[in-house]
Amino acid sequence: MKRKSLRFYFRIYRKILAQDIKSKMSYRADFIISTIGMIFTNVAGFISFWILFRRFPSINGWSYHEMLFLYGFSLVSLTPVQCLFDNNWSLRQYVYTGDFIKYCFRPINLFFYFQSEVFDIKGLGQFAFGIGTLVYSWNKIGLDFTPLILLKVIVFLITASLIMIALQNAAAATCFWIQNSFYVLDLVYRFRDYAKYPITIFNPVFKFIFTFVIPIAFIAYYPSLVILRPDDIPLLSWLSPLFGLVFFWLSYKFWMHGALKYNGTGS
Amino acid sequence: MANIIEIKNITKEFKVLNRREGLIGSFKDLFSRNYKTVRAVDNISMTVGQGEIVGYLGPNGAGKSTTIKMMTGVLEPTSGEILVGGNVPYKNRTKNAQEIGVVFGQRSQLWWALPLIESFKILRDIYQIPEQNYKSMLELYQSLVDIEPLLHKPVRQMSLGQRTLSDILAAFLHDPKIVFLDEPTIGLDVSMKSKIRTLIHALNKEKNTTVILTTHDMGDVDALCRRIVIIDKGKMLYDNDIEHLKGFFGSYRTLKIRVDGDLKEQSGVIQGELPDMKVSADDEWISVLVDEDKAKVIDVLGQIQKSRSVRDMKLEEISTEEVIRKIYEEGVK
Structure with missing residues (x-):
């Protein structure tokens, strides 16, 4: 049998997505409440950010609006992981109860099949919020708006997303080996909060950790440098798209390795 | 009759941690781990022909699930050969998946939030079922069961019986060569049990699908299986016709x-x-x-x-x- 093409997977995904959204909308109260909750989460996040910067107009040479740019950038780059890979949060439960086995019997990619099952619509609000913040800070900083810079932003947003997805995949996949993988996942989830800040504010140890061990510095900091500090771009910034792809590929391999050695519980 | 499943001397061993007792024991386990090997399936051989319904029986923990998992490609045998529809299942899991259908009595494989008909449409795309076959399959379903009330109901709102029925229909949808049914009638009422037995029987007759049925309900066995295989503690105890079985201990x-x-x-x-x-x-x-x-x-x-x-x-x-x-x-x- 021939390998299934990317188009094949896109078509399947589109159908599952359409059905999923349709069924979610049919639970109206649920839909409205989660939308409101999402708005509040974002507003609260922004307020705490704003309070912090009223006290410190600049951090380590980063102005308020530059920090806002970083903030918006991280919100947008977190959208794909939120929307498309949210089922990773349930992976642990599926594995623990043995329900994961149901994903093993379809003639399509296991990783794809598992992730396609859930689309978290709440992520879209975060996306809108992030884009708003990004546009606003862009204006305030007075950045140019050229096709090249737009291209850069898009490439680096994708890069950042890939890294975030990779981190979450890897963290979620630990449940194939350990019982309490929730803490691993939660740890990564909490760490990503630090992605909003320029890495230079941390001490060298954390700087090293956030660059090479849990590479959250690639989520917003290194990519933003390309846009915000065009005169002095470290090599790591240019390498970050490559890092993104490599991290994503590694995390996928790790996830699949766990999934294929999975053998379920008795029944 | 061509053999659709050929199993030759398969054995599956698991390494199990020998846990020590008590808190101190658990603490010791952290540092020195003491594994023992458990043989879940021990040197089993059998062949199954196209279109057979085989009852696969054994007490809890006998190794039934392990065998099924090896046939479906989820587990790799420790030793021995296994061929399902000409494929080595664990080496070519995706290809094998195209040829088989699987139903676990208590675990629905359908999309929880979707109405059955939408699940069917997605399955049609996943298995790349030709339109003609898909339509004729739906017509066949309509002639066998009262499918209309199920089609537009989300799976999560279905009763256990309806869900099992739906799962079985979904498993047969791509006209697989073999369907594995793991306790399909567990927890169902008498009338639903009989409905499901009739359905399995009809689909087997109509499509000549091989069915491997694990169950603890002898009603299923009596209604469906001519041949039964019994295993216990990983070893094959019996593999023959059901009539033969009754004379097994004298008449x-x-x-x-x-x-x-x-x-x-x-x-x-x-x-x-x-x-x-x-x-x-x-x-x-x-x-x-x-x-x-x-x-x-x-x-x-x-x-x-x-x-x-x-x-x-x-x-x-x-x-x-x-x-x-x-x-x-x-x-x-």
């Missing part, structure tokens, strides 16, 4: 009689008259287990009637369930 029938007087006391007396047979009594009946190879039931009854009058009697065939239980408990001699 036993149980003669039940009611006589005047205390049944317990009377049964003792009768036991004395019939030393070759097993006589027992409960509150209502005296039971005499008759080995028909040795004596005819009618002669036994005659002998009993010589010295007392029998008020009532009935004759019980040994059921599949009893035979299976005997095999589980005593093994095969």
